[in-house]
Every structure is written in C-alpha cells, then in structure tokens.
Amino acid sequence: MPKLTPVCSPGVHLAGHRHHLTDSLAALLPCPKTGRATYYDTAMPALSLIVTATGARSWRFTKRTKDGTLVRMSLGGTSLPVEDARALARSWALQIARGGDPLADMREAKQRAKERRQKKAAHRLTVGGAWDHYEAQHLEVRCRGETIRTARCFYRNHLASICDKGLEQIGVTDAKAMANRIGGEVGHATSNAVRSLARAIWNHAAKHMEYAGRNPWVSVDPFASEPRSRVLTDAEFPRFQQALAMAPSHVRDLVTILLHVGCRRGNAQRMRWDQLQDGVWYIPGHAAKAGRPIVLPLPSVVREMLAHRKSTGSPWVFPSPSNPDRPMTDLWSAWGTLRRRAQLPDLTFHDLRRTLATVMAEQGVSIFTVGSVLGHADPSTTARTYARIRVDALRGPLEAASAAMTIKGNAHHMETDDEIACPS
Secondary structure, three states: OOOOOOOEOOOOOOOOOEEOOOHHHHHHOOOOOOOEEEEEEOOOOOEEEEEEOOOOEEEEEEEEOOOOOEEEEEEEEOOOOHHHHHHHHHHHHHHHHOOOOHHHHHHHHHHHHHHHHHHHHHOOOEHHHHHHHHHHHHHHHHOOHHHHHHHHHHHHHHHHHHOOOEHHHOOHHHHHHHHHHHHHHOOHHHHHHHHHHHHHHHHHHHHHOOOOOOOHHHHOOOOOOOOOOOOOOOOHHHHHHHHHHOOOHHHHHHHHHHHHHOOOHHHHHOOEHHHEEOOEEEEOHHHOOOOOOEEEEOOHHHHHHHHHHOOOOOOEOOEOOOOOOOEOOOOHHHHHHHHHHHOOOOOOHHHHHHHHHHHHHHOOOOHHHHHHHHOOOOHHHHHHHOOOOOHHHHHHHHHHHHHHHHHHHHHHHHHHHHHHHOOO
16 A cells, blocks of 8 residues: 555645545545645545544535636535546546636525525415414404404414414424313313414415415314303302392493393494384494394393493493593403303303393294394304203203103004904
8 A cells, every 4th residue: 555645734635645536545544733735536536535633534526617716616525536526526527628617606505595495485474474464354354343353362372372383393392282272271261262264364374375285284183072051050040130230330231231132242342323223223233243233122121221421422322431432342351340240250242142042942932033032144153152041941841741651652553452352
C-alpha cells in the first residue's frame, strides 16, 4: 500500500497527494492533528475526500469553470459510496465543460424549493383559519344568534388551543384523545358538542377551502347519552313559584313567559313590542330556529304581565339596563339565585319549555298542536324530545288496558269451557 500523505492546510490543493480512492481506503486515511486534510482521487480529478481533525469525512467536488470561477460543492459523507460520488462528480464536470454552472443551478433549485415551502405555508389550512372561514361564511350567514354564540364558546374553550396547527396535523388519535379529555374533565354532552363542531369545521374546509385531507373527527365515536327529559314535577312547582315571586321583576316576567308560552329563551329576551298585537305574539321567521314564523296566542297571565311592562319606552319588552336600545342579555346570575332558592340546582331554561309541552300532552293535546306552539317544523321532534309523559299519568291507562285484556281473555276461556261441556 503506498504511503499516504495528507494535505493539511486551510486551502484546497488541486494537485498532488492523489490516490485511487475506495470505500475501504476512505475509512483508513489518517486524520490531521489540526485543520483538515484533502485526498484527491486519481480516477476522477474533480473528486476529493476531506478529513478533519475530529474524524469527519466527506466527499467534495472541485472544478473551475471556463471563466475561471472555482466551483466547490459538498457531495455528502462517506456513507455515499465512492462510485456514486464519482458518478455525481463526473456529471457536474460534464455540465461545466458544456458551459453550465451546477452550483448556480443548485442555488436556484434551493431558492425555488424555499419559495414553494413559503407558498405552501402561506396557504396552509390551519384550524384557526378554517374556523374563521366557517364562522364568517356559514355561522353568520346561516345560523341564529344563540347557535353562533354557542359555537364560539365551544371553539374558544376547547379548539382555540390548536388554532395554529394545520388541519392535516390533527390525526384520529389526536381527535379521540381530545374528545376523551373533554368528556372526562367537562362532560360527555360538551365533548359530543365539540366533536360535532370540529367535524363541521373540517367538512367546511373540504367543501369550501380545497382541503384534501381526511376528517379525523368522523372516526371519533360520540359518548352515549340519553335525551334530557327533566320537567318540573308537581312537588317542585310550589317551590319554583315561591322563588319566582322573590325574583326581580324583569327576571320574574321573563321566566313567566318561558314557562307559560314555551318559547326559547333567546326569543323571549329579544321580544319586541311591535311583535305583539291583540294578545298574539308574532315571531318572524328570521328570529325562529326553524326559520318559519311562529304565531302564539298569549295566555291571560302573560297578557296581564305585559300590560304592566309597557311603560319602559324601549322597543324591547326586556331592554338592557345599561342600554335600552338593546335587549337584555345578563340573566344567568339571577337565574342561579332563583334555582338555589327553589332548591332546583339542575333546572335549565329549556326544562321550562319541556314542562309546558309535557303538561299539554298530559291534557290530551295533539302532538301536532304542541309542535306548533313550540315552533317545530317536524312533529316527530316534539314527540321524541318534549312529550315526556310522567309515570303516574301512564300508570292509569296501562292498568285499564291490562284489565280490559284480562277480561277479554277470561271471556274467551268461558266460551271454550261451555263448548266442551255442551257438545253439539
């Protein structure tokens, strides 16, 4: 084996100290005490091996262009076989011989790749960007005020933490983990609602923002939940009425409307005087959840209450205390106080609506009529959700039906016995 003489200098020597480089030889060439050593290849003069004092080894291409410009480029470490390094060096040397500049081409390629990455990053669909588009183009265009406020609340509390992540970065595992965490820390109903909102955001991005990735929320199973059936019982009504009588007048009057008319809280809070005529409340379609106008004849207790309120001078029946030109919005604190006084901590505004529907059903009112009062476009919604007949109300009819069937069965047995005893 010939004596190996390393070149140890800060410069690059284009002549001398050449060897027929092989992979095994490249691994054995000694390291300099300081700086770097350059070993040139006899088979491909433009190829050299750089060895540093720390033992790092890499291939380098070195050649001058026709105008004298020195082109130096690293080809990578010695994990690249020497034959591959020679082939790459040979192609670059041929390109220079033809008047080209591989270094300039490489710089241009890197710049184009950088621009592509920047463009992709600028147009990358993030969770926050998809939410902004969904909020502006769907919620604010197609949904009602309460739906918009609820969606914003769920996004702010549970999805805003991942707003800077790309839609494609959220996988099925991430979505399931988030849904399970919300279900454990907050509740199953909230987790299901956040899942539905996230699924809608991803679907919106796919339909309107050219998102081509998968929707991970499709693979997240919702928590099992029973539809809420809470209503005021006969034993709870007196406590509720006593607590209601102690509430501030605006709270007492608004809750009275909710209980005796069965409307949604948002409609009651935004009730206007110009919607009332001859004891009838006309809710326009744009203010109704189903998008259809609702006509409600008001019971006497509500009509008497409204007669006492018509001295406010505001277009709103329940104006904001701080700005009479806007409807009242702050009701939660007073509602919490009312529930504590009535010892009904789990009662919700919507339970009052369900209570009215159930009482009407108990009195024999048809599901169609109950649905008209509640503003339902589909009667099955009324039957499925609101007509929760109490157990006591069901017991009597079931007992009567059971007794009737028993009588029918006994009569059949008596006829059979008679036929056996008296053959023809």
